[in-house]
Amino acid sequence: MAREKVRVAVNGYGVIGKRVAGAVLAQPDMELAGVADVVSDYRIKAVAEDIAVYASLPEKLPEMRAAGVPVKGNLHELLETVDVVVDCTPAGIGAKNLERYREHGVRAIFQGGEKHALTGHSFVASENYASALGRDSTRVVSCNTTATVRTLTALRNAGLLKKARGVLIRRATDPWESDHSGVMNTVVPEGRIPSHQGPDAQTVAPDLDVVTIAAKAAHTQSHSHYWIVELTRPASGEEVLEAFRANSRIAFIRMSDGIVALNSTIELMKDLGRPRGDMYEVAIWADVLKAEGNELFYTYQVDNQAVVIPETIDAIRALSGLEPDPLASIRRTDEALGVRQEFLQGPGAA
Ligand SMILES: NC(=O)c1ccc[n+]([C@@H]2O[C@H](COP(=O)([O-])OP(=O)(O)OC[C@H]3O[C@@H](n4cnc5c(N)ncnc54)[C@H](O)[C@@H]3O)[C@@H](O)[C@H]2O)c1
Incomplete structure (x- = not known):
């Protein structure tokens, strides 16, 4: 790459786009050339003073x-000036943009609302960064799939995973749209088993034996996953936590710290000064996790608005060839975003 910094455009400045733009600005090796959208109101006016x-x-x-x-x-015109575009338009619209990006010779990253077939490559940094190196496009998988891949591949990498069955309780809608969409006072099961997240995880890690069932609940912030896993052999809870610790984007939260529900963690992120109260990590309840013989049970929280942001930053480095070493990119992203595995000090913190 001729330039020292990779120049990035963000197309679609919504829930994911605004966070990607903020994260790009935080990377010393990246430059945000501008953002594009179709709206004319507060959603774009609020940023127009600072970003083109x-x-x-x-x-x-x-x-x-x-x-x-x-x-x-x-x-x-924006595409003429950049190396990489991150398409954060609503699901399905991105697919129509790929040819446009190719015409400009710009590498393109799509989000989880697009299909795997669009780019033929689906991305989670810890699993397949290397295979994205130098590609002209990839798709960062959805929030649910990112969390599933991070956690299950950590168990697999430790030689512990035989098969995993998960129940995914999803948020109804994102907070900024809760005035006009979402579900009220009900739960909406996804109409098929497996729900799409299990097969989607296999687009990144085809060897995973995983089945998911999903439902949409009435709350608006973050997802909640519940897993029953068959291990390859009996293992202790501590051994399992050690396996999860190997992925820097898995964090540990505890009921004993007063983190008793999804809202506790959201409040904690705000208290910690995270931009927009975002949690980039998958947060596993360490003191709820139970290993019994060769069975493992655990639950974690996924901040759907934020969990794919570090992966998107790594995808920019992979496609642009800025950093050939996956771990070096992950470390750089984690440092710039303040990703950590323990949020609180104290006796609970392992
Ligand atoms: N919201 C989440 O929790 C979440 C999590 C992970 C992945 N994703 C995926 O990220 C992508 C974006 O989702 P989102 O939640 O940020 O959507 P969003 O609706 O919050 O934002 C989309 C933005 O794109 C703009 N837009 C609409 N049509 C456009 C067009 N033709 N060209 C350019 N911009 C256009 C909208 O005005 C809006 O600002 C989707 O693929 C989605 O599946 C969303």
Whole structure:
């Protein structure tokens, strides 16, 4: 790569796009060239003073300017100036953009709402960074799939995983859209077993024996996963925690610290000063986990809005060839974002 820093564009400045943009700004080896979207209201106005804004669709440019958004130009102009674009548009729209990105010779990262077949490569940094090196595109898998792959491959890497069966309780909608969508006072099971997350995890780690069942609940912040795992041999809880510890993006929380529900962790992230209260780590309840003979039971929390952000940053380094060593990229990203495995000091912290 000719330049010292990789230049990045973000197309779609929503839940994921705004977090990707913020995370790019935090990387010393990356430069945020601009963001693109189609809206004209607070969602884009709030950022336009600090970051160059472009119109994703040419027909939206006059509308955005008329509303007072200082738009620099159209997406194609932004694409002319960058090495990598991160497409964070709503599910299905990204697929229509791939050819556009290719025409500009820009490497493209998509998010989990797109299908594996779009790029033929699905990404979780700890599992398959190396196979993304130099590719022209990849898809960072969804929040649920990212958490599933991080945790199950940690067990597999320690030689402990035989098969895993999980129940995934998903948030209804994201907080910023809770005024107009979501589910109220009910639970909506996904209409098939396995739910799509198990097979999706296999697009990254095909050797995983995993089945998932999923449901959407009425809350708006973060997902909650429950796993029953058959181990290859009897193992102690401490041995299992050690296996999880090998992945730097798995953190440990405890009921004994007062972290008793999803809202406790969300509050803790805000108390720790995390941007937007984000939790990049998969947070396993260490004092709930139980290993009995060759069976293992555990539950963790996934901050759906944040968990894919470190993976997206690593995907930028992999596609651009900025860093050939997966662990070096993961370390760099973790350091810049403040990723950690223990959030609290004290006797509980192992
Ligand atoms: N929200 C989550 O928890 C979450 C987690 C992981 C992955 N994802 C995936 O990330 C992707 C983005 O999801 P999101 O939740 O950030 O969506 P979002 O709706 O919050 O944001 C999408 C943004 O794209 C903009 N947009 C709409 N049409 C556009 C177009 N034609 N061109 C450019 N921008 C356009 C919207 O105005 C909005 O700002 C999806 O693939 C989704 O499946 C979402």
